[in-house]
Every structure is written in C-alpha cells, then in structure tokens.
Amino acid sequence: MQGRVSLSVGWITLFLMGTDLFVVSPLLPFISKAYKVSPTTTGWMVTVFAVTYSFSAPLFGWLSDKNGRRTFITFGLLLFVISNALTAFASSFLWLIVSRILAGLSVASITPLIYAIIGDIAPPNRRGTWLSIVVSGHLTALWAGAPFGTLLEYFLGWRSVFVVMAIIGTILAVVNFRTWEAIPKSVFSRNLLEGKLLRILGSVSVTTIWAISMYALYVYLGAALDSENRFSSTEIALAVTFYGVGAVIGSLTSGQLTDKFGVRKISKATLIILILILICLGIFFSSGDWIYLFLFIWALVGYAGFTSYQARLAVEYPKERGIVMAWNNTALYIGITIGSMIGGYVITKWGYPLLPYVCSVAAGVSFVLSTQKVQEAKKESAFSADT
Known part of the structure; x- marks a missing residue:
C-alpha cells in the first residue's frame, strides 16, 4: 500500500x-x-x-x-x-x-x-x-x-x-x-567519474541534439498551427493531444523493441525514421487534418528513440548509471533551450515552414553522433577483452 x-x-x-x-x-x-x-x-x-x-x-x-x-x-x-x-x-x-x-x-x-x-x-x-x-x-x-x-x-x-x-x-x-x-543519504565517490567525464558528456550530447530536433518545432507548434493552418484553440489542443499520445505510446513500446532487438539497433533505427518523418512533416505541414497523423508519428518515433537511448546509456554505464541519467536529463533541457533559440531565429528569418527541415538536420547530426559513440564503445570493449 x-x-x-x-x-x-x-x-x-x-x-x-x-x-x-x-x-x-x-x-x-x-x-x-x-x-x-x-x-x-x-x-x-x-x-x-x-x-x-x-x-x-x-x-x-x-x-x-x-x-x-x-x-x-x-x-x-x-x-x-x-x-x-x-x-x-x-x-x-x-x-x-x-x-x-x-x-x-x-x-x-x-x-x-x-x-x-x-x-x-x-x-x-x-x-x-x-x-x-x-x-x-x-x-x-x-x-x-x-x-x-x-x-x-x-x-x-x-x-x-x-x-x-x-x-x-x-x-x-x-x-x-x-x-x-527521511531517505538515507547516498554516499558517492569523488573519483567515480575519473577518466570518464568527457566520454559521458559526449554520450549525452546525442540527447541534446535529439532535443533540438524535437523542440525547435514543438516550442512554436501552437503558433505555427495558428499561422500556417489557421487552427483554433480547440484544434491546437487536439493536435497536441495526438502528439502527446504518440509520445506515450512510443516511449512504452520502445522498451519491448529494445529488449528484443538491442538498445543500439533501436536507438539508431528510430533516429533514421525521425529524419524521414520530419521531412514529411515539412512537406505536409499545411495539409489540414493530415497534420494530426504526422504529429502522432513524429512523437511516436521521437520518444521511442529517446527511451531506447536512455536504456542504451544504462547498459553502457552500469557503474555510473545514476549520475549519467542525471546528466542526460540536464542535456535534454540544454537541447530544449538551444532548440527554442534556433526555432525563434528560423521563424524570424524564414518563417514557420522551414522549421521541420531544420529539425530533420538536427536528427541527422544526432544519428552521426550516436553512430560515433557505438564505434567508441566497440573499441573500448575490444580493448578490455585484450587486456
């Protein structure tokens, strides 16, 4: 109870x-x-x-x-x-x-x-x-x-x-x-992250770029729907609902996929699909009711990738799991910050229609960083096996 x-x-x-x-x-x-x-x-x-x-x-x-x-x-x-x-x-x-x-x-x-x-x-x-x-x-x-x-x-x-x-x-x-x-105080070793801080920051940078690909558009989603589709407040609410349901389903289902196919495969696959869906979102952003479907798929794929990448971090940093998750949460909000700034700049210079394409570029960068981290992890595993 x-x-x-x-x-x-x-x-x-x-x-x-x-x-x-x-x-x-x-x-x-x-x-x-x-x-x-x-x-x-x-x-x-x-x-x-x-x-x-x-x-x-x-x-x-x-x-x-x-x-x-x-x-x-x-x-x-x-x-x-x-x-x-x-x-x-x-x-x-x-x-x-x-x-x-x-x-x-x-x-x-x-x-x-x-x-x-x-x-x-x-x-x-x-x-x-x-x-x-x-x-x-x-x-x-x-x-x-x-x-x-x-x-x-x-x-x-x-x-x-x-x-x-x-x-x-x-x-x-x-x-x-x-x-x-009252919860007992935790005891942390000051040397726990010795020699690994740069690698950890590099790993969570994937989350930062991912957040840019999601929030550069999401922060201004209501204003964009109002400007490009002339949506009312109730239609904006419905659009956000489709997005939110997609996020929850994507997060919950990605755990089963990750367990079945592995954390690295799912985190990489979702980033590739995210790039494609953002391009489609840009093409069909002013398509009326179709926007609900694309917002749903965007959130579904995006948050499936986020959840699977968290699982991947938990696997790659078993001894530093709690600290890495805390830094990953901070990386998320840094990405939201940068994303909102980039989104505002893009709107000022070129308007709302370009935002999905900018987000797709960010998703591509996140994929490249993610792939790089996989190669580094494999090298470390090979080195550990040799020693």
Whole structure:
C-alpha cells in the first residue's frame, strides 16, 4: 500500500511538472496577444525556463544527496506555487519572464528528486518498473495536461491555467511532505567519474541534439498551427493531444523493441525514421487534418528513440548509471533551450515552414553522433577483452 501511495504521489507530481513545461507552447499565441509581443519573443518563456533548469538541477541533486530529498521537493513545490501565481498575474512581459525563471528553478528541485526518491525506495528487482511508471506521468502531460490547459484557456483565458496549477501545487506540497519519509543519504565517490567525464558528456550530447530536433518545432507548434493552418484553440489542443499520445505510446513500446532487438539497433533505427518523418512533416505541414497523423508519428518515433537511448546509456554505464541519467536529463533541457533559440531565429528569418527541415538536420547530426559513440564503445570493449 505504501508503495502504491508513493508511486501515485510521484506520478501526479511529475504530471503537474510536465504540464507546466508543455502547456506553454500551445498558449504562446494568446500570451503574445496579451502582452503585444511577437511569438518569437514569447518563446523566451520556454528558453529561460530550460536554462534555469539545466544549471540548477545538478545542484539540487547534490544537495539532496547530502541533506535528504523531501525538504527540497517541498521547497520546490512551494516555489512552484509562487512562480505560477506570478505568471498568472504578471503585470508586464518582464515579470512574466521572471516568473518562468522561478518556475524553472522550482521544477529543477522537484523532477530529478522525484526520480531519485523513487529509485531510493523501490525494491531492487522492480526499480525499473517503478521509475517507468512515474516517468509516464511526465509524458502523459503531453496529451492530457497540455490540451486540458488549452481548453481551459478557451473558456477562462490563459491566466486561469497557471492559477489552477498553483492551486494543485499547494495541495501537492502538503501531500509530498507527508508522503516521503527521511531517505538515507547516498554516499558517492569523488573519483567515480575519473577518466570518464568527457566520454559521458559526449554520450549525452546525442540527447541534446535529439532535443533540438524535437523542440525547435514543438516550442512554436501552437503558433505555427495558428499561422500556417489557421487552427483554433480547440484544434491546437487536439493536435497536441495526438502528439502527446504518440509520445506515450512510443516511449512504452520502445522498451519491448529494445529488449528484443538491442538498445543500439533501436536507438539508431528510430533516429533514421525521425529524419524521414520530419521531412514529411515539412512537406505536409499545411495539409489540414493530415497534420494530426504526422504529429502522432513524429512523437511516436521521437520518444521511442529517446527511451531506447536512455536504456542504451544504462547498459553502457552500469557503474555510473545514476549520475549519467542525471546528466542526460540536464542535456535534454540544454537541447530544449538551444532548440527554442534556433526555432525563434528560423521563424524570424524564414518563417514557420522551414522549421521541420531544420529539425530533420538536427536528427541527422544526432544519428552521426550516436553512430560515433557505438564505434567508441566497440573499441573500448575490444580493448578490455585484450587486456
């Protein structure tokens, strides 16, 4: 029973964190109109969020290892409440940006620590299952949380979305504080990454480039659908739902494929297919209802690749698995940051239609880096066998 309660609290908390991240994209057109700024400028809401998260998440992870995770999760949720309330009632676009910086800081002290605390309390033979359950909460926000926020905007305005998240965050702050008991402090060796840091950074760089291929377009998806297809808020919500369902299905099914065919084959195959589907997305972006299918396939393939690559990292770094996964999470948000900046630049210079093709180039670069890492791993394995 305690395990079910812990998983439920972790799932709901990560669902809220995912909603806070993913709901901004479909709301960009309405926020732009409210503050009379361009969609490109409004995209900085995502950029500052991701930058703050990327730099602060490792710090909170280190502090929680020393001082316990429950305190920082509770602190993060309280800060989450403040940041979303400020987003809802920001009097200027500057204060809106400040609110998203605080939101990035809050989520950085929650999301990685939920993963860590579930890993701490899970039975060793079910740790992977427990983690996959709470991860599904984050991905479910793509097809449920973000569209719900868009529909809420339709009836009550975009500010109501952040008010509701602040209210739920208040409840979860109390629930999380009461749920998590004190977890024993972890003991890490300072020399654990000695000689491997550059290799690890090279490996997680694949995730960074992958994130660019997904988020350079996704960050501006709502604005692009509004501009190129004249979609209403309900149609944008439906498009994001198709994307989110594809992401969840792709993530869940890739595990079985990875187990059957191997982590390297699946991670490489999904990147190749991702390149092709992004090109098709560019060709058919203004094709009306067909866009729903292409968004579904794009997310299906993209997140299948992300999940399989995480499994590959777990296999290639068995002794440094926890640390590598933490850096991979940071690499993801760095990619989101760079992707949003590239997307904004492309929109300014050439418009929305070019975005899918730029993303396909990024997917190609990710594939090349991924292949290079396979060759390096094979060389290391051969060297180890000889010695």
